[in-house]
Amino acid sequence: MAGEQPSLFDPNGMHMASARAAREAAPAAKPRAVKPRASKPRAEEPAAADPADEAAPRSGRRRAPARATAADLAKKQREISVSEFFAKNRHLLGFDNPSKALLTTVKEAVDNALDACEEAGILPDLRVEIEQLAETRFRVAVEDNGPGIVRAQAPKVFGRLLYGSKFHRLRQSRGQQGIGISAAGMYGLLTTGKPVVITTRTDARRKAHHLELVIDTQRNEPKVIRDAEVDWGRPHGTRVEIELEAAYRGGRQSVDAYLRQVSLANPHAEIEYKAPKTGEGGGEQRFARVASELPPATAEIKPHPYGVELGVLMQMFRDTHARNLRGCLCEDFSRVSPRVAEEICQRAKVAVTRRPGEITREEAERVHAAIQATRILAPPTDCIAPIGETLLERALAADAKSDFVVAVTRRPTVYRGNPFLIEVALAYGGDLPAEEPITLYRFANRVPLQYQQGGCAITRAVTGTDWKAYHLQQPKGALPIGPMLLMVHIASVWVPFTSESKEAIAHYPEIVKEIRLGLQECGRKVSHFISRRRREADEAKKRAYIDKYIPQLAIGLQQILGFDDAERGRVVETLKDVLERSRRL
Amino acid sequence: MAARKGAKPKKTAKPAAEPESAVAARNKALDRTTVELIRSAAQEVHGEIRRRHKPDLAFPVRALGNVSYSARKGYFEIGRQKKVRTLTVNTVKSFAQTLRMMGLSKELVENNDFATKRDAYYQSKNWEEARFDEQAESDTVMDDIEALFSVRGVSREQLRFVPDEHGGAVAGNLVVLDPDRETGRVERIDCTRFGSGAYSIPSTVEHLSFETDAKFILAIETGGVFQRLQSHKFWQTANCILISMAGVPTRATRRFIRKLSDECKLPVYAFVDCDPYGISNIYRTLKVGSGNAAHLSQFFCVPHARYLGVTPQDIVDYRLPTHPLQDVDVKRAKDALKNDPFFQAHKDWQKAIDQLMRMGVRAEQQALAKWGLNYVIEEYLPRKLEHPEHFLP
Numbered sequence: 016m017a018g019e020q021p022s023l024f025d026p027n028g029m030h031m032a033s034a035r036a037a038r039e040a041a042p043a044a045k046p047r048a049v050k051p052r053a054s055k056p057r058a059e060e061p062a063a064a065d066p067a068d069e070a071a072p073r074s075g076r077r078r079a080p081a082r083a084t085a086a087d088l089a090k091k092q093r094e095i096s097v098s099e100f101f102a103k104n105r106h107l108l109g110f111d112n113p114s115k116a117l118l119t120t121v122k123e124a125v126d127n128a129l130d131a132c133e134e135a136g137i138l139p140d141l142r143v144e145i146e147q148l149a150e151t152r153f154r155v156a157v158e159d160n161g162p163g164i165v166r167a168q169a170p171k172v173f174g175r176l177l178y179g180s181k182f183h184r185l186r187q188s189r190g191q192q193g194i195g196i197s198a199a200g201m202y203g204l205l206t207t208g209k210p211v212v213i214t215t216r217t218d219a220r221r222k223a224h225h226l227e228l229v230i231d232t233q234r235n236e237p238k239v240i241r242d243a244e245v246d247w248g249r250p251h252g253t254r255v256e257i258e259l260e261a262a263y264r265g266g267r268q269s270v271d272a273y274l275r276q277v278s279l280a281n282p283h284a285e286i287e288y289k290a291p292k293t294g295e296g297g298g299e300q301r302f303a304r305v306a307s308e309l310p311p312a313t314a315e316i317k318p319h320p321y322g323v324e325l326g327v328l329m330q331m332f333r334d335t336h337a338r339n340l341r342g343c344l345c346e347d348f349s350r351v352s353p354r355v356a357e358e359i360c361q362r363a364k365v366a367v368t369r370r371p372g373e374i375t376r377e378e379a380e381r382v383h384a385a386i387q388a389t390r391i392l393a394p395p396t397d398c399i400a401p402i403g404e405t406l407l408e409r410a411l412a413a414d415a416k417s418d419f420v421v422a423v424t425r426r427p428t429v430y431r432g433n434p435f436l437i438e439v440a441l442a443y444g445g446d447l448p449a450e451e452p453i454t455l456y457r458f459a460n461r462v463p464l465q466y467q468q469g470g471c472a473i474t475r476a477v478t479g480t481d482w483k484a485y486h487l488q489q490p491k492g493a494l495p496i497g498p499m500l501l502m503v504h505i506a507s508v509w510v511p512f513t514s515e516s517k518e519a520i521a522h523y524p525e526i527v528k529e530i531r532l533g534l535q536e537c538g539r540k541v542s543h544f545i546s547r548r549r550r551e552a553d554e555a556k557k558r559a560y561i562d563k564y565i566p567q568l569a570i571g572l573q574q575i576l577g578f579d580d581a582e583r584g585r586v587v588e589t590l591k592d593v594l595e596r597s598r599r600l
Numbered sequence: 601m602a603a604r605k606g607a608k609p610k611k612t613a614k615p616a617a618e619p620e621s622a623v624a625a626r627n628k629a630l631d632r633t634t635v636e637l638i639r640s641a642a643q644e645v646h647g648e649i650r651r652r653h654k655p656d657l658a659f660p661v662r663a664l665g666n667v668s669y670s671a672r673k674g675y676f677e678i679g680r681q682k683k684v685r686t687l688t689v690n691t692v693k694s695f696a697q698t699l700r701m702m703g704l705s706k707e708l709v710e711n712n713d714f715a716t717k718r719d720a721y722y723q724s725k726n727w728e729e730a731r732f733d734e735q736a737e738s739d740t741v742m743d744d745i746e747a748l749f750s751v752r753g754v755s756r757e758q759l760r761f762v763p764d765e766h767g768g769a770v771a772g773n774l775v776v777l778d779p780d781r782e783t784g785r786v787e788r789i790d791c792t793r794f795g796s797g798a799y800s801i802p803s804t805v806e807h808l809s810f811e812t813d814a815k816f817i818l819a820i821e822t823g824g825v826f827q828r829l830q831s832h833k834f835w836q837t838a839n840c841i842l843i844s845m846a847g848v849p850t851r852a853t854r855r856f857i858r859k860l861s862d863e864c865k866l867p868v869y870a871f872v873d874c875d876p877y878g879i880s881n882i883y884r885t886l887k888v889g890s891g892n893a894a895h896l897s898q899f900f901c902v903p904h905a906r907y908l909g910v911t912p913q914d915i916v917d918y919r920l921p922t923h924p925l926q927d928v929d930v931k932r933a934k935d936a937l938k939n940d941p942f943f944q945a946h947k948d949w950q951k952a953i954d955q956l957m958r959m960g961v962r963a964e965q966q967a968l969a970k971w972g973l974n975y976v977i978e979e980y981l982p983r984k985l986e987h988p989e990h991f992l993p
Contacts, residue, residue: 557689557690560689560692560693561689561692563693563729564692564693564695564696564729564730565692565696566729567696567697567700567727567728567729567730568687568692568695568696568699568700568730570700570703570727570730571642571696571698571699571700571701571702571703571730572642572645572646572699574700574703574706574707575638575639575642575699575702575703575706576639576642576643576646578646586646586649589649589650589652590649590687592652593649593652593653593654594654594687594688594689594692597654597688
């Protein structure tokens with residue numbers, strides 16, 4: 016497994032996890048020589064003690080612990096199966112607890128479905144069903160109208176961990192999230208023993224395939240246990256069913272909240288949702304499509320030199336098809352012209368003609384440093400597709416009853432060589448709760464982030480913005496309070512997450528700054544709205560004031576002067592008129 | 601001295617003999633003026649409305665900054681600063697409340713009735729939208745109206761608004777003549793005959809008259825000292841009238857002392873603690889009035905009152921035990937020197953306050969007890985009273 020690992024893990028999504036996995040695997044795979052305090056290898060010294068013990072010898076009485084020899088250890092060394100790795104690291108993959116497992120399963124399936132539809136140029140029609148089979152057992156089914164999966168590929172897509180189309184590419188896609196539907200399938204298999212059930216159809220002229228898959232966890236191989244051709248209602252598409260141990264919860268981190276947010280960030284998708292009987296609203300919900308165009312297809316880009324880390328750089332030198340360093344730099348990276356490549360080589364004191372495969376670690380390090388010192392054009396930004404201001408506004412207006420909606424899409428910019436773009440949208444007033452902190456929805460490449468709100472750059476930018484300037488209350492260092500729903504979306508070819516669990520955005524100053532600018536732009540607009548509404552309310556109140564107190568004033572005058580009721584009426588009318596007129600001026 | 605001398609006092613007070621019918625006639629005339637003034641104020645407002653203008657009411661500013669003092673007149677006079685309340689959307693509520701309050705006053709005069717501040721507050725609960733939510737609001741409106749009419753010579757009592765608070769305690773050679781509101785029968789109240797108690801000044805004193813042969817009035821800050829002087833019948837030995845102010849004198853107490861001293865030609869001596877509060881709040885208010893109610897001073901202060909003690913010099917002369925001046929004391933003293941027209945007009949007072957500040961201490965009336973509980977009666981007051989010309993102005 017160790018040798019296979021690097022190619023198995025999607026570098027886009029899993030490089031951190033794989034490093035962790037290698038570390039975790041180490042104690043079992045290596046002899047104890049790695050024990051930190053040991054100063055030299057001592058596999059052959061069975062009774063060798065810690066330095067501390069040597070410093071205070073207690074001869075004879077010291078009982079030699081039964082330390083293993085290399086030979087003993089060798090017997091224990093074996094490949095760790097994927098399932099073992101999974102069981103130990105389920106928290107890394109989003110299955111920390113039963114309720115999160117349910118969410119992660121839905122999330123992976125929905126992400127896959129949306130990606131598949133979009134790549135095929137189909138407006139997504141999704142159906143999500145969650146059925147409670149027993150106290151802690153659920154069946155999740157996610158169905159799409161995507162292109163379907165070719166019979167031969169289906170087992171690999173769903174049955175093999177870390178297999179997919181999002182390998183080695185720098186492109187704005189949802190795939191960065193999590194590790195894929197196969198992990199969910201494996202979780203289901205591990206907790207319930209039930210296979211993943213797939214129905215898929217690629218063409219209306221053919222029948223649908225019905226497959227039941229289990230995963231050979233020892234070999235990371237899919238095994239088809241049932242294969243049939245069946246009739247199916249959809250002309251094309253895929254349905255995945257997974258049975259798993261889980262818990263269904265409401266609230267901010269629920270499946271319901273997740274789907275609602277998915278629909279906000281994907282206004283072109285139509286989502287039907289059948290919640291378990293205990294669910295909020297219990298039963299069928301529909302998140303309607305508000306846009307009839309697909310988001311523009313995004314171009315794949317080569318990595319920009321500024322964003323490439325040393326290890327990746329070395330890997331790229333090994334993998335390149337170019338014959339020399341100059342060629343490698345020009346072909347495999349964006350924005351590197353021959354002249355820039357030469358400048359880099361010169362600065363790094365490495366010949367332009369050097370074969371990339373033969374470049375040493377030291378040379379690579381010099382190239383890496385030289386890249387940072389060289390002026391290189393920022394990467395192209397046409398590789399990012401925003402949701403767009405109009406669609407965001409429409410989606411928000413459809414989502415909650417509010418009085419004011421605004422969205423801002425910032426121009427793309429760059430952090431560490433990676434293009435990114437920030438969108439901020441907010442809904443204010445209406446039925447939104449006025450006395451509570453605002454609701455903040457965070458999105459990365461259209462995927463809702465539901466955990467680790469506190470550690471996220473988005474949250475920091477929101478709490479670091481002075482909302483009092485925009486007529487909202489704000490406790491120091493906290494989310495503002497008011498009837499507001501705030502959405503922040505970061506779209507990038509590489510979204511920098513704080514950790515492998517991919518739930519919070521890292522605090523890059525460029526990113527925080529862009530978010531803040533977006534927030535300020537929206538903030539100014541909402542503050543105009545709020546102050547206008549306050550003025551109007553004020554006006555109405557003053558008008559009410561006139562109606563309320565003028566008669567009393569007239570009564571006072573009548574009491575003193577003793578005029579008749581007709582004159583009192585005239586006084587009231589005159590005064591109202593005089594005051595209204597002066598207000599209009 | 602004859603033990604029952606107070607029982608048959610000489611009739612030294614001239615106005616006491618005024619016939620009841622004359623009093624009634626004078627009151628009727630006053631009431632007519634009051635109603636006429638209220639009417640004319642309302643008439644102006646009404647006239648503006650008929651001309652389709654926004655009406656306004658101008659009230660004198662009630663603050664120390666709008667007060668002038670001349671030693672000749674002897675009391676604070678309210679200045680010319682006016683706050684004009686023009687009817688706008690923002691002022692419509694208080695405008696309506698002011699007019700309704702004036703209406704209430706007119707009603708009270710016509711029905712020969714009266715209302716305390718609290719009464720008026722509760723009356724307003726009938727006024728639907730114009731009702732007051734807090735008494736503080738109605739008090740402010742009432743004070744404004746009072747100030748408005750006082751500059752035209754009408755007092756709050758004539759508007760039939762009376763204070764809630766009653767006055768201080770009185771003991772000594774004095775008979776108070778108190779005619780009954782209904783029957784006009786005059787009650788004779790002998791202030792020597794309250795035993796260990798005292799006569800309590802009512803909230804309105806305009807209808808009272810006096811008989812006395814006392815030589816002076818001693819206005820005392822604390823109940824404790826009053827009690828001591830009263831129980832040892834100091835009024836008898838010194839032939840005087842003792843009045844307890846219990847802190848800053850209420851307007852009833854001020855009016856009572858003023859009326860008594862005017863009508864019976866009696867000097868008034870103040871005996872208070874030697875600290876900035878005793879000097880600049882209690883004594884100053886007694887003598888010339890307060891900034892907040894300067895419109896009243898004409899009637900509600902005692903311009904010829906003089907300060908017997910305790911003076912800063914007394915602290916030295918009598919070696920009195922002291923307490924250090926607190927921050928608030930220092931602030932009050934500085935404020936008096938800087939902003940108070942009364943102290944600015946009297947060099948002697950500036951010197952005295954300066955002296956007090958330099959010593960950095962204060963002394964209470966009761967500090968005299970250091971030399972014996974009755975030292976104040978046997979030594980201090982008699983010695984002081986030998987030289988009234990040395991009293992501070």
